Amino acid sequence: MDRWMRLNQRIVLVVVPVALIGALAGCGDLLEPDLSPSDVDSVQARNALISEEIDLPADYVFIAGVAYPPGFSGHTGYRLMFEARVTLFDDSQRLQGAYVGDSYDREFSEFRPIDCGAGLLATARQKRWTTCDSTTRAKYITNDATNPDSTDVGYGSAAIVLVADAEKTQVHVVIGGT
Known part of the structure; x- marks a missing residue:
């Protein structure tokens, strides 16, 4: 059971930051100025x-x-x-x-x-x-x-x-x- 807990913690430590980076990268369009006339x-x-x-x-x-x-x-x-x-x-x-x-x-x-x-x-x-x-x-x-x-x-x-x-x-x- 200890082994599964450590494995789950590692997965969470890898998956959560990757998901956050992906989500924030998709918001880049919101930060760009509107260049339309x-x-x-x-x-x-x-x-x-x-x-x-x-x-x-x-x-x-x-x-x-x-x-x-x-x-x-x-x-x-x-x-x-x-x-x-x-x-x-x-x-x-x-x-x-x-x-x-x-x-x-x-x-x-x-x-x-x-x-x-x-x-x-x-x-x-x-x-x-x-x-x-x-x-x-x-x-x-x-x-x-x-x-x-x-x-x-x-x-x-x-x-x-x-x-x-x-x-x-x-x-x-x-x-x-x-």
């Missing part, structure tokens, strides 16, 4: 602009936004949509100085025409924030010094896209995460 509110949107040193006028009305968390480390990417007066599209010089600057002294380029099918507006089209037809006008500026002619935004860069219709100008801020 998430909607943002107006406060989060304005905080994202501040952290990226982009100074949009306060009278631009926040409509919608999505945050794209970084996969490992770095900064979150954002796609934000604001609305402004219809005349902004034709009088957009005010936005030239919207980028306050950073340690790399990057500035926004000049506004250039952009096709509604460009990558900068992909999220806006998917979320149905923007619809494009033959009368839609769009243009953009970027601070992506490594690829200033790109119609997408690189890591750590930002772009502002203006989309105009008869009633308003949509202001899309695209911030590339790192």
Whole structure:
């Protein structure tokens, strides 16, 4: 009987720790952060602009936004949509100085025409924030010094896209995460 007791104790000493390790290993998914895109509110949107040193006028009305968390480390990417007066599209010089600057002294380029099918507006089209037809006008500026002619935004860069219709100008801020 003594022999069976010692054998049972050994089994318990081996089986219980192995079972606990297995159970805890399965809980690893609970400890990992959620990396899926998430909607943002107006406060989060304005905080994202501040952290990226982009100074949009306060009278631009926040409509919608999505945050794209970084996969490992770095900064979150954002796609934000604001609305402004219809005349902004034709009088957009005010936005030239919207980028306050950073340690790399990057500035926004000049506004250039952009096709509604460009990558900068992909999220806006998917979320149905923007619809494009033959009368839609769009243009953009970027601070992506490594690829200033790109119609997408690189890591750590930002772009502002203006989309105009008869009633308003949509202001899309695209911030590339790192």
